[in-house]
Amino acid sequence: MTAERQLIVRGGRLIDPASRTDALLDLRVVDGRIAEVGAALSNPTAEVIDATGLVVAPGFVDLHVHLREPGQEHKETIASGARAAARGGFTTICAMPNTLPAMDTAATIDAVLQRARNADCRILPIGAVTVGRRGQELTELAALRDAGAVAVSDDGDAVADNAIARRAYEYLADLDLPLAQHCEDPALSQSGVMHEGAVSARLGLRGQPAAAELAIVQRDIALAEAANAQFHGCHISTEAALTAIDDARARGLRVTAEVTPHHLFLSHDAVAGHSAELLYDTNAKVNPPLRTDADIEACIAALAAGVVQAVATDHAPHAAVDKCCEFDRAAFGISGLESAWPVVNTLVSRGRLSLADAIERMTIGPVRAWNLDTGDLLGLGSLGVGAPADITLLATDTPVTVDPEHWESAGKNTPLAGHLLTGAVAATISQGRIVWDGRESA
C-alpha cells in the first residue's frame, strides 16, 4: 500500500464563502480531497505550503471558456488553456462547444474529455444546443448530458429561432440542464463590431444596440418560465438586460447569469484606445461588446447584489494574425483567464465589492448556478472536509502590470495589456496537486 499524499496549507486567511468562513485556518489535504480544516495543523510526512499573508480560497470555477481544441489549436489547446486556468487560479473550467467540429455529439464531448484527462485543471464540457451550432435542429441533448455535458449552449450565437429555442427549453426541463444563452438577436445586432453609441458614431463602426441583448433575454425569460426550465444568461453586458434578469429572479424563475471581468472594467472607450497608437484597438473587439460606463456600473451592482451569480471569463484566445488587421475583420474575443482575478480584486481594492463576495462569485456562486456539486464533485467550490482539494492562494495587495507576453495562454489578446491592477494568484492546487506556484513573484 502506497503512502497517502498529504499536503498542508498553513498560515493563511481562509475564506470559504460556502460555509461563510473567514478565519486564520490551515487545510490538510489527503489524496486530492480536503481531510481537515483547523488551526495549527501539522503532520510529519506532509508537504507544507506556507500561505502566510495570503488568502486561501476555493479554486475558481469558470462557466465560460473557449479552449479551441479540436480544430483551432493555433489559438489555444486544451493543455495550454488549462495551464492558463491554473495560473489564473481556476481549478474547474467549462468548455464552450464552438470547436471544429462543434461539441454536438456524445462522441465529440467524449473526445474532449479524453484529451482533458491530464490537464492542469478540471474541464467540464458544454454541449451544443443545435447540430453544428447552426440553430436549425436540436442535438441529442440527453446523450450530451450522459456524456458529461454540464450545460448546453450555441455560444457565439444565440439560438435565434424562436420555435427551436422554445423546444430546447421544454426538452431541457426534463434533463435538468441549463441553457447557457448567448444573448444577441442577430436581426438587431446585424454585423455590428462594437457597442452602438457615442464611440461607434465617431469611429464610423457598425454598432450593436443594447436592445439586441435585451430582446433575447426577455424572450428566453418568457420561454424558460413557460417550460419551467433554466435560462442562464451568458456574459450579460447591459443595464437593461440585468434589470430584466433581476425582475425574473424576483419572481422566482429559474434564471441565472454571469458577467465577465472585462464588462466589469472596460467601456467602449477602449476601442478608441488610450492613445492615438491604439485607436481602433482590435484587442478591445469582443462580443458582446464593451458597453457604456452606466452598463459597467450596472454589472458591478448586479454582481454585488447577487443578481448575477458568477464571474465568467469568456476566455477567447486568438492568434496574433486574427487581431492584427482591420477592425471589421478582426476576431471577437479577449483572452481572460490570467487577468480575471487581478481585475476582480481591483474592484475589491476600490471598495466596489467585498472580498468574500468576489470569491463567492468565482467559486460556490457558479457551482450552485449550474448545480455542479453533485456525485464525484460533491463539495466543489467549497473548502469543507471531503471536498475536492481545489485551492487557490491569493495575494490581494500585490500590484500587477498586465503583461500577456508572459502568460501561459497562447492567446495574448487583451485590451488590458499595460494596465496596472491590484492582486495576484500566488498558487493554485488542483485536486491536491500544485499546478501553479508564483509565490516568489506574488
Added chain:
Amino acid sequence: MVARPPTESVVHAASSLLTPFAEPAAGWTRRHLLDVDTFSRSEIAQVLDTAGAMAEVLSRKVARTPALNGVTIFNLFYEASTRTRSSFELAGKILGADVINVSGSGSSIEKGESLIETLNTIAAVGADAVVMRHQASGAPWLAARTIPGHIINAGDGQHAHPTQALLDAFVLREEFGDLTGRRIVIVGDILHSRVARSNIWSLTTLGAQVTLVAPRPLLPAALAPGASQREHPLGLPNVRVCANLDDAIVGADAVMALRIQNERLRGKLLPSTAEYARRFQITTDRMAHAEPHAIVMHPGPMNEGIEIAVDVAHSPQSRIEAQVSAGLAVRMAILFLLIRGSA
C-alpha cells in the same frame, strides 16, 4: 467672394514650390493625414492657405512644379473612386512625384493578400507616401502603425474623408471668409457618411454652426435627440440635429446634400426613394428659405432627382464643380505639407 491677403505661410509655400529642391513646409508637424478631428483652426488655415498657393500654380499656363520631384506616392484604392483617385493622382504628378496606382482588382489584393502584407510590399518597393481608400473604418490607422511612409486617408469605411472636408472648407472660405457663426446644414445619410463625419469636425473647429438633417434610421443613434451620450468625450462634437429640412434650412448659409445609396432605400432603412425625396430633397422651393447668398454643395457622385433636384444642382447657387476644382488644390497642398513638412 471675399479677397484674402496672402499670409506668411502662403508666400513661403508658393516660393518653395518654385525651387527644385523644395524647402521644408514651415510650421507643419503632422506626418499623416488620417482625419481632421484633431486639427486646430490654424492647421486647417495652413492647409487652405497652401491650397490657395497651389490654385495659383494651377492657373499658370504650364501647371507643373517640381516640389515633390523624386518622391514616390502609391494610390492604394480598395474601393471605386473617380474624383478622389484621379485628383490625388493628378496632384502628385503636377508636383513632380511618381504616382503608382494600386486598386483592389488586378492586384494581389484579389488573390486574398492581407492589407498588412500589401502595405509591407508597397513600403518595400519604396513608397514615400500612401494615399489609401479602404472599406474598413480605421484602416489608415493600421497602416500608419505598420509602415514608415506618410499615410493619407482618402476615405475609410464610414469614418473619415479628411481631404473632402478640407476642400469643402476651402470652398466655404472662398465664399464667406471667416466661417464663425455661419450656418451650415448637412442633409442625408449621416450614419454611413465619412464626408459628414469629417465635415462635422472641420466645420465646428472653424466656428460654424452645423445642423444635421436626416431621417432617424440614417442618423447615428448617439446623435438622436434625447440620446444619453450626446456629449461623450470620445464622441462627435455637439451639433444641432433636426428631422425637418424645412425648419433646418431657414437662414442657412450653405446646404450640403449627401449621396443616398439606392440599396439603403428599398424598404430596409427607409420606406421609399420617393418619400425620401419628398422629405429631404434640396429643392429650389426649400432653398428660398435659406439666406439669399446661400450656396449648395454635394461631395458627389450625385443622384440628381433624389437627394438634390436637377435644377438646384446646376443653379448659380451650386458650388459642386468648384468643390471638384478645390479638391485638386487641397490634395496638392496636403501632399506638399506632409512630405515636405518637418515630421
